Amino acid sequence: MAYKNFILVCGGTGCESSRSDEIYKNLLKEAEALGVSRDVQVVKTGCFGFCEKGPIVKVLPSESFYVEVKPEDAHEIIAEQVIKGREVTRLLYRKDKKSDTARLEDIEFYQKQFRIVLRNCGVINPESIDEYIARTGYRALEQALFEMTPEEIIAEVKASGLRGRGGAGFPTGMKWEAARKSPGDVKYIVCNADEGDPGAYMDRSTIEGDPHSILEAMVIAGRAVGANFGYIYIRAEYPLAIERLKIAIQQAKDYGLLGKDILGSGFDFDIEIRLGAGAFVCGEETALLQSIEGKRGMPRPKPPFPAIKGLWGKPTVINNVETLANVPVVLTRGAKWFSSIGTEKSKGTKVFALTGKINNSGLIEVPMGTTLREIIFDIGGGIRNGKKFKGVQTGGPSGGIIVEKDLDSPISYESLTALGSMMGSGGMIVMDEDDCVVDISKFYMAFCVDESCGKCAPCRIGTKQMHGLLDKISKGQGEDSDLAKLEQIGKAMTKASLCMLGGSAANPTLSTLRHFRDEYLEHIHDKKCRAGKCKDLVIYEIDPAKCIGCGLCARRCPVPCITGEKKKPHVIDGSKCIKCGECYAACKFGAVIKR
Amino acid sequence: MAKMTLDQLRALRAQKQGELEKRNVEGKDIQVIVGMGTCGIAAGAKQTFDAIVAALEKHNMTGKVVVRQTGCMGLCYVEPTVEVVMPDMPPVIYGKMTSDVAEDLVVKHLVEHSLLDSHIFDRPAIDIVKH
Numbered sequence: 001m002a003y004k005n006f007i008l009v010c011g012g013t014g015c016e017s018s019r020s021d022e023i024y025k026n027l028l029k030e031a032e033a034l035g036v037s038r039d040v041q042v043v044k045t046g047c048f049g050f051c052e053k054g055p056i057v058k059v060l061p062s063e064s065f066y067v068e069v070k071p072e073d074a075h076e077i078i079a080e081q082v083i084k085g086r087e088v089t090r091l092l093y094r095k096d097k098k099s100d101t102a103r104l105e106d107i108e109f110y111q112k113q114f115r116i117v118l119r120n121c122g123v124i125n126p127e128s129i130d131e132y133i134a135r136t137g138y139r140a141l142e143q144a145l146f147e148m149t150p151e152e153i154i155a156e157v158k159a160s161g162l163r164g165r166g167g168a169g170f171p172t173g174m175k176w177e178a179a180r181k182s183p184g185d186v187k188y189i190v191c192n193a194d195e196g197d198p199g200a201y202m203d204r205s206t207i208e209g210d211p212h213s214i215l216e217a218m219v220i221a222g223r224a225v226g227a228n229f230g231y232i233y234i235r236a237e238y239p240l241a242i243e244r245l246k247i248a249i250q251q252a253k254d255y256g257l258l259g260k261d262i263l264g265s266g267f268d269f270d271i272e273i274r275l276g277a278g279a280f281v282c283g284e285e286t287a288l289l290q291s292i293e294g295k296r297g298m299p300r301p302k303p304p305f306p307a308i309k310g311l312w313g314k315p316t317v318i319n320n321v322e323t324l325a326n327v328p329v330v331l332t333r334g335a336k337w338f339s340s341i342g343t344e345k346s347k348g349t350k351v352f353a354l355t356g357k358i359n360n361s362g363l364i365e366v367p368m369g370t371t372l373r374e375i376i377f378d379i380g381g382g383i384r385n386g387k388k389f390k391g392v393q394t395g396g397p398s399g400g401i402i403v404e405k406d407l408d409s410p411i412s413y414e415s416l417t418a419l420g421s422m423m424g425s426g427g428m429i430v431m432d433e434d435d436c437v438v439d440i441s442k443f444y445m446a447f448c449v450d451e452s453c454g455k456c457a458p459c460r461i462g463t464k465q466m467h468g469l470l471d472k473i474s475k476g477q478g479e480d481s482d483l484a485k486l487e488q489i490g491k492a493m494t495k496a497s498l499c500m501l502g503g504s505a506a507n508p509t510l511s512t513l514r515h516f517r518d519e520y521l522e523h524i525h526d527k528k529c530r531a532g533k534c535k536d537l538v539i540y541e542i543d544p545a546k547c548i549g550c551g552l553c554a555r556r557c558p559v560p561c562i563t564g565e566k567k568k569p570h571v572i573d574g575s576k577c578i579k580c581g582e583c584y585a586a587c588k589f590g591a592v593i594k595r
Numbered sequence: 596m597a598k599m600t601l602d603q604l605r606a607l608r609a610q611k612q613g614e615l616e617k618r619n620v621e622g623k624d625i626q627v628i629v630g631m632g633t634c635g636i637a638a639g640a641k642q643t644f645d646a647i648v649a650a651l652e653k654h655n656m657t658g659k660v661v662v663r664q665t666g667c668m669g670l671c672y673v674e675p676t677v678e679v680v681m682p683d684m685p686p687v688i689y690g691k692m693t694s695d696v697a698e699d700l701v702v703k704h705l706v707e708h709s710l711l712d713s714h715i716f717d718r719p720a721i722d723i724v725k726h
Contacts, residue, residue, distance in 0.1 A: 002683065002708050003708065003709055006685060006710055008715060008717075010712070041709050043710045043711075043713070043715055044712060044713055044715075045715040045716060046616045046670075046673060046690060046715065046716040046717070047716075048717045049717070049719060058717070060685035060686045060687075073677070092632060111717075111720050111721065113669075113720035113724070114720055114721075115719075115721075115722075115723060116723060117726055118669065118720075119722070119723050120724070121632075121665075121666040121667055121668070121669070122665050122666055122667055122668030122676075122678075123663055123665060123722065123724075124666075125663050126664075126665065126666050131606070131615065133604070133607060133611055134608060134609075134612045134614070134615045134704070134722045135612075135615070136724055137608075138608075139608070140603065142601060142605075146601060165609075165658065174628060201634070204632075204668065205633075205667040205669075206630050206634060208632040208666050208667065209632060209665065209666020209667050210666060231675070238633075240632070240636070241633075242634050254597075254598075255598065255599050255602075255604075256597075256598025256599045257599070258606075259598075263599060263600060263604060264600045264601060333723075340660060355671075359672070360670075361671045361672045362669050362670050362671040362719075363634075363669040363673055364669060364719070365669075367721065379719075454638075475640060500645070511652060542630045583661055
């Protein structure tokens with residue numbers, strides 16, 4: 001027995017709500033009725049990330065991609081495609097309405113994601129250099145060593161429009177050019193793999209899935225700027241990524257792709273790994289350099305920029321993992337191809353770690369210019385449990401919250417900054433109505449208090465003071481004047497901090513103040529947290545009308561502070577309650593109320 | 596392998612490219628590829644890997660199947676993920692492949708040549724290296 005066709009019916013939340021289940025059942029029924037149930041298997045699949053055109057049906061092996069399918073279409077799909085082997089053209093996805101027949105590339109580009117950085121992730125074995133080589137790996141290195149001059153490499157990278165993916169978006173080609181022109185016979189290439197934003201794991205996944213792409217890019221960068229040595233600065237809490245990098249470096253050395261006289265070109269380049277202890281500030285480039293030198297990781301004023309005076313005072317290029325992973329593709333596919341993707345000023349793609357209250361969390365890569373709405377509601381499949389979208393935090397503790405009304409702006413470095421957030425490294429945390437903005441701001445500020453290196457006063461004192469104010473508000477002890485103080489301190493930190501840690505630490509607070517001022521005021525005036533996240537403002541009570549006196553809450557209560565006779569309504573003693581929420585979670589009758 | 600020259604690298608690429616394509620298109624080998632980034636491993640990919648190997652032994656498939664690892668496929672919400680590539684079947688990515696469903700996968704897909712329902716997920720993007 002072997003099936004000739006497989007019909008995949010989308011069973012994602014979006015498609016289910018538009019009757020995909022009925023389509024599934026009809027397909028089974030039709031296959032039975034037309035006597036082909038042994039030729040075709042109908043199955044349900046996960047979300048295709050294209051909910052706006054749902055329900056989606058995909059037929060394999062022909063890869064026919066049907067959109068907006070109705071339950072009535074089942075007969076035609078079985079009768080035409082399965083029996084006669086003809087696609088149902090009217091249902092095929094078309095990129096533009098004018099084209100009569102769906103072309104192959106239209107069908108392929110239904111996907112919102114486009115993978116340049118993650119091209120090999122989930123495809124090759126990351127511990128096999130042969131598989132990397134088979135997929136055009138180290139081809140760009142050949143070009144860089146034998147077919148292009150260093151100036152041509154830099155020109156190509158400049159023309160591609162590639163910008164730093166670590167957050168700030170400085171043009172990569174210009175950075176390389178500055179380091180090349182900077183006098184000195186010893187220069188360094190540094191890969192910044194000190195990914196520290198809460199909820200971000202783009203760089204870790206890239207290294208774990210495709211370590212050779214980073215090595216190849218570093219050698220290319222070395223060739224371009226005239227450096228013969230590189231460091232990968234990676235945090236020690238990424239053991240798998242470190243392990244795979246070590247394997248990759250050894251393999252590349254064995255093949256002569258690292259070391260002396262690479263491929264007989266006369267060019268030498270070597271790479272060493274430096275482990276960071278996990279200080280967030282060491283992701284800042286000047287602090288990172290200090291750390292590599294064995295000193296305490298603290299930033300220093302710029303200029304001079306590292307491209308002029310970097311590691312041990314020598315010209316140094318520092319590129320983020322994701323930036324480097326783009327480089328081999330820029331050379332193999334060319335600047336023209338690369339710059340055709342994205343927006344006018346932001347070229348290529350961006351990787352995001354999509355997490356939070358979202359149905360399909362994941363590591364995603366989209367072309368610049370994709371809207372946040374597409375990311376959250378198509379690729380991400382919308383908000384979990386049908387809750388209401390509240391905001392999305394981009395850029396972690398350095399970014400701001402972006403709200404519903406701004407979801408349609410295309411993603412670019414400029415647009416996110418204009419919205420009071422930033423591209424950041426690519427963490428994207430989705431929040432729903434159960435998240436409290438005061439609580440979130442307090443969380444990020446606490447993170448910055450911990451991670452501030454203490455060198456400059458605005459950051460050292462400012463984060464502490466802002467955290468104190470936020471804590472006060474979250475406890476219901478805030479005053480109206482606290483909001484103005486938060487804004488004042490925040491602005492001072494933004495302007496006066498030595499590095500971007502302090503310079504952006506106020507962003508989560510300032511942006512939530514802008515969009516959700518009413519919620520702050522509610523905490524101050526009404527002593528109320530509508531999301532029920534600020535523990536001190538929440539009161540747990542038992543509704544005597546609903547309580548059947550089962551006693552489950554009393555048994556779960558760790559204090560204990562719940563009393564009552566069997567089969568009679570119980571009572572919570574508010575003076576003893578520690579607000580852990582155990583009773584709320586335990587009650588099967590909805591009798592415990594949180595307010 | 597000793598250090599390569601440019602020509603040797605090119606020859607190696609041509610050879611490996613051929614092998615990779617052969618495997619993907621008409622090869623005899625069945626490949627079961629387990630996503631083993633930190634995310635997958637945290638969700639139990641190592642146990643899944645072992646369970647697949649055990650199930651293959653049980654069903655006398657060991658000689659025909661290569662079980663490999665790869666990095667993160669990006670589908671965090673359905674980890675662990677497993678891709679199956681084999682002749683006469685479309686390549687399929689399965690999600691939520693915890694060790695307890697590993698044997699179902701081997702029986703359904705590899706032995707019976709049918710898809711394991713409710714575990715199938717779409718590859719999220721085209722392959723720019725091939726296109």
